[in-house]
Amino acid sequence: MKRALLIVGAVLVVLFGVFFATVGSAFVGLKEAADGPVAPGVQLVRDGYVNVFFIDVEGGVAMIDCGNDPEAKAVLAALKARSLDASAVKAIFLTHGHPDHTAGCSRFTAPVYAFEGDKGIAEGTVPANGPLPKMMGVQKGKTTKVTNLLVEGATVTVGNEAITAWNIPGHTQGSAAYLARGVLFFGDSAAGxxxxxxxxxxxxxxxxxxxxxxxxxSLAAKVPAGVTRLAFAHSGFLEGADALSSFGK
Ligand SMILES: [Zn+2]
Incomplete structure (x- = not known):
């Protein structure tokens, strides 16, 4: 009996070890992310282990993702530091529907843009499909509402700024890349x-x-010249666009 318990215990230890090594390895060797400017008119706001970005637009900011905090404390504090409040967020662009990127959305009344493939995940009506997200099932109780569906390669104008969106399925089916103010945003689809x-x-x-x-x-072939930075949801940004154009080569 004691021996059986020891074997079960050992198996559990190994399983937990593999689990944490797998999850942990996703973050090892990544460039560290820090609050602050990414490019002129683009600010990174760190919300725990996830990045939110402000893009300066006429009268406020457009936001890439909403962060992991349902109260959006870090985002609201970053707005306050600029003498702005939640009403200054003019539009929200979701890189995808996973909960650590959408939890703070309900704190804002701005329109929320996403590709159709992630609308259900963002709104908590269907589960995500990755091995780990699938285990967590449908994210019930989510209050995010996707108000505007994106069109592949189309540009949305917010105030005086143009934000172009491409669907880059793989991390999730509705994963998006955005180009604004020369910065290309990847969400979780890539890291630096x-x-x-x-x-x-x-x-x-x-x-x-x-x-x-x-x-x-294929994204590398679609984005126009002039990308100055690559920005990610869980790592620091990269200079220039070379890391994308040389990806996979
Ligand atoms: Zn994700």
Whole structure:
């Protein structure tokens, strides 16, 4: 009996070890993210382990994702530091529907943009498909409402700023990349490594890693010249666009 318990215990220890090593490895070797400017008119706001971005627009900001905090404390504090409040957020662009990017959305009344493929995940009506997100099931009690569906390659104008969206399925089916003020935003579909290279989404959180890689390769051919920075949801940004154009080569 005692021996059986020891074996069960050992198996559990190994399983937990593999689990934490798998999840942890998704974040090892990434460039560290810090609050502050990413490019002229683009600010990174760190909400725990996830990044939210402000894009300056006429009369306020457009926001890339809403962060992990249902009260959006870090985001509201960053607005306050600029003598702004929640009403200064003119539009929200979701990179995808996972809860750590959407939890704060209900604190704002701005229109919420996303691709159709992630509307249900963002609104908590369907579960996400990645190995780990699937285990967590439908994110019940979510109050995010996607008000505007994005069109592939189309540009949305917020105030005086143009924000272009591309669907890059793989991390989730509705994952988006956005280009605004020369910065290309990837959400979780990629991360910046400390060696300057682009890393695709971690498979354990993703629908389909091969699809994600193919999306990144085809995105490189779609974005216009003039990208100055690559920005990610869980790492620091990368300078220039070389890490994208050389991805997979
Ligand atoms: Zn995600």
């Amino acid at each position: 490594q400390s060696d300057g290279k682009l890393r695709p989404a971690p498979w354990v959180f993703s629908d389909d890693l091969d699809q994600c890689k193919a999306s990144l390769t």
